[in-house]
Amino acid sequence: xxxxxxxxxxxxxxxxxxxxxxxxxxxxxxxxxxxxxxxxxxxxxxxxxxxxxxxxxxxxxxxxxxxxxxxxxxxxxxxxxxxxxxxxxxxxxxxxxxxxxxxxxxxxxxxxxxxxxxxxxxxxxxxxxxxxxxxxxxxxxxxxxxxxxxxxxxxxxxxxxxxxxxxxxxxxxxxxxxxxxxxxxxxxxxxxxxxx
Numbered sequence: 306x307x308x309x310x311x312x313x314x315x316x317x318x319x320x321x322x323x324x325x326x327x328x329x330x331x332x333x334x335x336x337x338x339x340x341x342x343x344x345x346x347x348x349x350x351x352x353x354x355x356x357x358x359x360x361x362x363x364x365x366x367x368x369x370x371x372x373x374x375x376x377x378x379x380x381x382x383x384x385x386x387x388x389x390x391x392x393x394x395x396x397x398x399x400x401x402x403x404x405x406x407x408x409x410x411x412x413x414x415x416x417x418x419x420x421x422x423x424x425x426x427x428x429x430x431x432x433x434x435x436x437x438x439x440x441x442x443x444x445x446x447x448x449x450x451x452x453x454x455x456x457x458x459x460x461x462x463x464x465x466x467x468x469x470x471x472x473x474x475x476x477x478x479x480x481x482x483x484x485x486x487x488x489x490x491x492x493x494x495x496x497x498x499x500x501x
Contacts, residue, residue: 317355329359348375349410349460376411376458379404381467384415384435384454391475396439396448398432403454403467411458418451418469431455431464442477449474 327335355369384400391397402413416430417439429439430453442448451472455464 348407350374376406376456377461377465379456381454381456381465383468383470384413384452387452387470387473389450389473389475391478393479394440394442394444394477396442396450396475396477397436398439398452399436400452401435406456411456413454414457414464416453416455418453419448422447422449422474444477444479447474447476 351372351374353369353372355367357367358365382403384403386399386401388399389396390399398417400415406412412433413435414431414433415435415437416428416432418426418428419439420426421443439448439450449472451469453469454467456467457464
């Protein structure tokens with residue numbers, strides 16, 4: 306039966322008041338994340354949980370867990386749904402953040418770790434939009450990329466680093482278009498047997 310201590314009241318409350326049902330469950334873990342702000346804990350709250358086990362009429366002592374603040378303690382995964390489009394000396398990048406943040410409190414900055422194959426890895430960023438150009442690249446070259454989202458939260462001066470995406474490689478083009486030449490050859494024979 307977990308309960309939480311909201312930073313505003315100083316009194317322990319049942320987590321069911323947040324819209325999360327983690328009371329009298331048989332699992333040893335419970336998911337407190339929420340797709341909407343109407344349920345779960347607000348991401349900028351400092352939350353302290355205490356839990357205990359129950360078996361019939363028996364109950365253990367309460368155990369208080371270390372405090373958790375979403376923007377400060379969350380594990381930041383790599384960006385999602387990454388789409389890279391090769392152009393002339395440029396790679397056009399579109400991606401989505403690892404998770405939703407309240408834009409009045411936090412935002413993501415994106416970084417690209419890349420290298421021309423073979424070459425030395427370089428880093429570009431921050432890009433403050435989820436659509437950007439990785440320009441100044443050489444045409445007809447293979448570049449291997451990893452993407453990172455860093456969480457910039459108004460209560461911290463340094464953005465929190467995130468995990469890198471899997472490596473993906475792309476080749477820049479000469480003129481922004483891929484050109485295919487389709488050639489058709491027809492064999493023509495003179496049928497001499499029908500002459501005459």
